[in-house]
Amino acid sequence: MAITVVGSVAFDSIETPAGRRERCLGGAATYFSLAASFFTDVRVIAVVGQDFGPQQQAVFDQHKIDTRGIERAAGKSFFWEGSYLENLNEAKTHNTELNVFGSFEPKIPESYRDSEFLFLANIDPVLQRRVREAMPDVKLVAGDTMNYWIKDHRPALLEVLRGLDILLINDTETKMLADNRNLVKAARAVLEMGPRMLVVKQGEYGATAFFGHANDGIGAKTFRAPALPLEEVVDPTGAGDSFAGGFFGYLASEKELTAGAFRRAMFYGSVMGSFAVEQFGTDRLETLTRTEIDARFEQFRELTHLD
Amino acid sequence: MAITVVGSVAFDSIETPAGRRERCLGGAATYFSLAASFFTDVRVIAVVGQDFGPQQQAVFDQHKIDTRGIERAAGKSFFWEGSYLENLNEAKTHNTELNVFGSFEPKIPESYRDSEFLFLANIDPVLQRRVREAMPDVKLVAGDTMNYWIKDHRPALLEVLRGLDILLINDTETKMLADNRNLVKAARAVLEMGPRMLVVKQGEYGATAFFGHANDGIGAKTFRAPALPLEEVVDPTGAGDSFAGGFFGYLASEKELTAGAFRRAMFYGSVMGSFAVEQFGTDRLETLTRTEIDARFEQFRELTHLD
Numbered sequence: 306m307a308i309t310v311v312g313s314v315a316f317d318s319i320e321t322p323a324g325r326r327e328r329c330l331g332g333a334a335t336y337f338s339l340a341a342s343f344f345t346d347v348r349v350i351a352v353v354g355q356d357f358g359p360q361q362q363a364v365f366d367q368h369k370i371d372t373r374g375i376e377r378a379a380g381k382s383f384f385w386e387g388s389y390l391e392n393l394n395e396a397k398t399h400n401t402e403l404n405v406f407g408s409f410e411p412k413i414p415e416s417y418r419d420s421e422f423l424f425l426a427n428i429d430p431v432l433q434r435r436v437r438e439a440m441p442d443v444k445l446v447a448g449d450t451m452n453y454w455i456k457d458h459r460p461a462l463l464e465v466l467r468g469l470d471i472l473l474i475n476d477t478e479t480k481m482l483a484d485n486r487n488l489v490k491a492a493r494a495v496l497e498m499g500p501r502m503l504v505v506k507q508g509e510y511g512a513t514a515f516f517g518h519a520n521d522g523i524g525a526k527t528f529r530a531p532a533l534p535l536e537e538v539v540d541p542t543g544a545g546d547s548f549a550g551g552f553f554g555y556l557a558s559e560k561e562l563t564a565g566a567f568r569r570a571m572f573y574g575s576v577m578g579s580f581a582v583e584q585f586g587t588d589r590l591e592t593l594t595r596t597e598i599d600a601r602f603e604q605f606r607e608l609t610h611l612d
Numbered sequence: 613m614a615i616t617v618v619g620s621v622a623f624d625s626i627e628t629p630a631g632r633r634e635r636c637l638g639g640a641a642t643y644f645s646l647a648a649s650f651f652t653d654v655r656v657i658a659v660v661g662q663d664f665g666p667q668q669q670a671v672f673d674q675h676k677i678d679t680r681g682i683e684r685a686a687g688k689s690f691f692w693e694g695s696y697l698e699n700l701n702e703a704k705t706h707n708t709e710l711n712v713f714g715s716f717e718p719k720i721p722e723s724y725r726d727s728e729f730l731f732l733a734n735i736d737p738v739l740q741r742r743v744r745e746a747m748p749d750v751k752l753v754a755g756d757t758m759n760y761w762i763k764d765h766r767p768a769l770l771e772v773l774r775g776l777d778i779l780l781i782n783d784t785e786t787k788m789l790a791d792n793r794n795l796v797k798a799a800r801a802v803l804e805m806g807p808r809m810l811v812v813k814q815g816e817y818g819a820t821a822f823f824g825h826a827n828d829g830i831g832a833k834t835f836r837a838p839a840l841p842l843e844e845v846v847d848p849t850g851a852g853d854s855f856a857g858g859f860f861g862y863l864a865s866e867k868e869l870t871a872g873a874f875r876r877a878m879f880y881g882s883v884m885g886s887f888a889v890e891q892f893g894t895d896r897l898e899t900l901t902r903t904e905i906d907a908r909f910e911q912f913r914e915l916t917h918l919d
Contacts, residue, residue, distance in 0.1 A: 488816075489843045509795075510817040513841060529915050531836040534820060536796045568918050608836050609916045611875050 306444070306557045308341055309417045310334050311350040311436045312426025312546075313406060314357070314375060315383035319585060320390060323539040329586030330361050332383060333426035333449065336543035339590040340550025340577040341424075342368040343598055345557040348417045350374035350436065354381040354405045364591060373414045378405040393538050394508045411436050422557040425469075426546065427451050430461040437468045445562070447471035447553050449545070455482050466499040473504040473549050488513075502567070504552065504574070506545050508532070514571055526564065530571035531609055533579040533601070540585045544578040547590065551577030569602075576601045613751070613864045615648055616724045617641050618657040618743045619733025619853075620713060621664070621682060622690035626892060627697060630846040636893030637668050639690060640733035640756065643850035646897040647857025647884040648731075649675035650905055652864040655724045657681035657743065661688040661712045671898060680721045685712040700845050701815045718743050729864045732776075733853065734758050737768040744775045752869070754778035754860050756852070762789050773806040780811040780856050795820070809874070811859065811881070813852050815839070821878055833871065837878035838916055840886040840908070847892045851885040854897065858884030876909075883908045 312334030318327045338347045348371040353361075357377065365372045383406035387396040411432055423440055425433040425448035433448060448469050454462050455478060466472060472495065476488060482498075483491035488505065492515040495503050503515045511531040552574030559566040576598055583589045619641030625634045645654045655678040660668075664684070672679045690713035694703040718739055730747050732740040732755035740755060755776050761769050762785060773779065779802065783795060789805075790798035795812065799822040802810050810822045818838040859881030866873040883905055890896045 487843060489841045492841075507817070510814070511836075515841075526914055527841055529818075529838040529841075531838075534796045534799075534822075534834055534836075536794060565919065572918065606918065607833055611879065611913065611917070612872065 306421040307346040307348060307417075307419070308422040308424055308553060308557050309348045309350065309374070309413070309420035309440065309443075310337050310341070310424040310426060311411050311432070312337065312424075312428055313383050314349070314351040314353050314361075315385055315406070316356065317384075317542060317586065318386040319540055319542055320388035321393070321538075321540050321585075322390060323537070324585070326540075326585045328384075329542075329588075330364055331385065331542060331586055333428075333543075333546045335364075335587060336546035336581065336590070337424060337426055337550040337553075338365065338370045339368055339587055340547040340581070341554030341557070342370050342550075343577075343593065343595055344551070344554035344573070345422075347371065347554070348374060348414075348420060350411045350413060350417070352376045352378050352405050352409045354378055357382050364587065367591070371417070374412065374417055376412060380405045382406070387542070389541055393541050396542070413439050421445070422447075422553060424448065424549065424553050425465065426549075427454075430454050430458055430465045433465045434461065434468065437465065445470050445556065447473060447549070449473050449549060450478065452478055452481060463498060466495075469500045471502045471504065471553075472500040473506060473545075473552070475506045475508070475545065479503070479505050489515075504571070506548055508541075508544075509535075511575055512548065512571060514567065528568050528571055530575045531605065532575055533605065533608070535579065535582065538582045541582050542586065544581050547581035548574040548578040551575075572602055572605050573598070575605060613728040614653040614655060614724075614726070615729040615731055615860060615864050616655045616657065616681070616720070616727035616747065616750075617644050617648070617731040617733060618681075618718050618739070619644065619731075619735055620690050621656070621658040621660050621668075622692055622713070623663065624691075624849060624893065625693040625707075626847055626849050627695035628700070628845075628847050628892075629697060630844070631892070633847075633892045635691075636849075636895075637671055638692065638849060638893055640735075640850075640853040642671075642894060643853035643888065643897070644731060644733055644857040644860075645672065645677045646675055646894055647854040647888070648861030648864070649677050649857075650884075650900065650902055651858070651861035651880070652729075654678065654861070655681060655721075655727060657718045657720060657724070659683045659685050659712050659716045661685055663688050671894065674898070678724070681719065681724055683719060687712045689713070694849070696848055700848055703849070720746050728752070729754075729860060731755065731856065731860050732772065733856075734761075737761050737765055737772045740772045741768065741775065744772065752777050752863065754780060754856070756780050756856060757785065759785055759788060770805060773802075776807045778809040778811060778860075779807040780813060780852075780859070782813045782815070782852065786810070786812050796822075811878070813855055815848075815851075816842075818882055819855065819878060821874065835875050835878055837882045838912065839882055840912065840915070842886065842889065845889045848889050849893065851888050854888035855881040855885040858882075879909055879912050880905070882912060
């Protein structure tokens, strides 16, 4: 089943202990789309500037990602510059230029309207809500957010949460959103805000899924997916968005959303995150194959299973 | 098969967000013994003072722990006072009184000599080595240490590591010992120092086992055991030692040390750690039953397994 994703398509300049790259293709919707494209059809809603050229377009085309919803606006694309020199788990932002993204008004192509899955990547919750309301018939809606929206745009964010099936955020964001330092209690509080499932991304420690109600068909059992112990993280940018793409892409490829499907989706999320960080920007996702993905899935099974 | 453990038996005064307790029974050898006693026979080598009375002795007796190796010395037992008010993952030490432990000379009772498993809890590496050398015929030796010995007693510690099959330390200690901030690279470096297996305890994130050589019969596959997502940690004291006791106790109860036995041992370690933190001091371990332990083991399986 097809996924529509709304979010940023951007250029990133990144410095890590492994080196520096200028103006890589980036943005949450980019990482999400690439990761999800290995599992299902993906359609993107975003805005880019005139600096988004044939080279960037080709990355989407090669993965058969539908870009009819990527608007070309006069000006420059969203640009982010950051480094991870002291701590690979947390980016230090040096510069953010919203550019054309500053006046983004998501437009949903008619051809996207039959999408059964919707992913609201990390953007202004007012826009997330608008897209959500414009696609009332989707089967499953997931979303992401960040500390900025949690702190300073809480009412708008709470509106979005009421319309979500699944929220994917990191552990710090979970605790901030719930104002509780205990992860389990914080997760329970977040699940009271609307989502039926909360996926807490924990960086090098993997991710934990918490479920709301026992009788909602998802199943109420907490599930932990590990991260792969990696000898080198070249560039952590996009790991969380790649996790979301693997997770939601896999779900969209499943006939039935059983408890087992959600568990496997957590593993595929971790798998895609583990690949994303192996090279700068989207480089690794661009060359990846489904065979490699499934081999790593088995590696995750061996890493965690008793038998 | 019987385990001999050498380490501290102590009194702890502990403050956590859940409250305060004065002079609980504590010490690494105490937590380790109690946790391991659910799986196999345990024999303790330690020293206590005159403040160690019938009430403390009864805790060991009720778990059929052999205390003939606990020397009664003139003076007071090892005493530690600490709190976890700001961070449940890290104790703040307010006071340490070595007392009789300051001149501890481990004496191994004749009746302990046929022990097939040996655990060297966190004490001066000079003493660890002495006990190790006095029991050359044990089948499997595991040990723990801490930042203090890693920083200031490195040569003596390296001697101990050469004689260990399994080292159990936390992630900070692993990185400090190897002088490498990447856990996987640090683990590899530590495995070059002697142990065939390294168990990295990661607090609320569980534990990861790294193996040295592919052909040593243990199996070379890295394995991750989660921690249980807990709504309340009453007192983290002794969680790591309880992990070690569950881990090593389970191994000692197994006929063959297969790769599967090591994986299950990691789970039993996490299980015992998860119980230890539910109440102050050793309270929870004292009332625990094997039925509860095995039920929680299944909970850990559900938390991590796809099917």
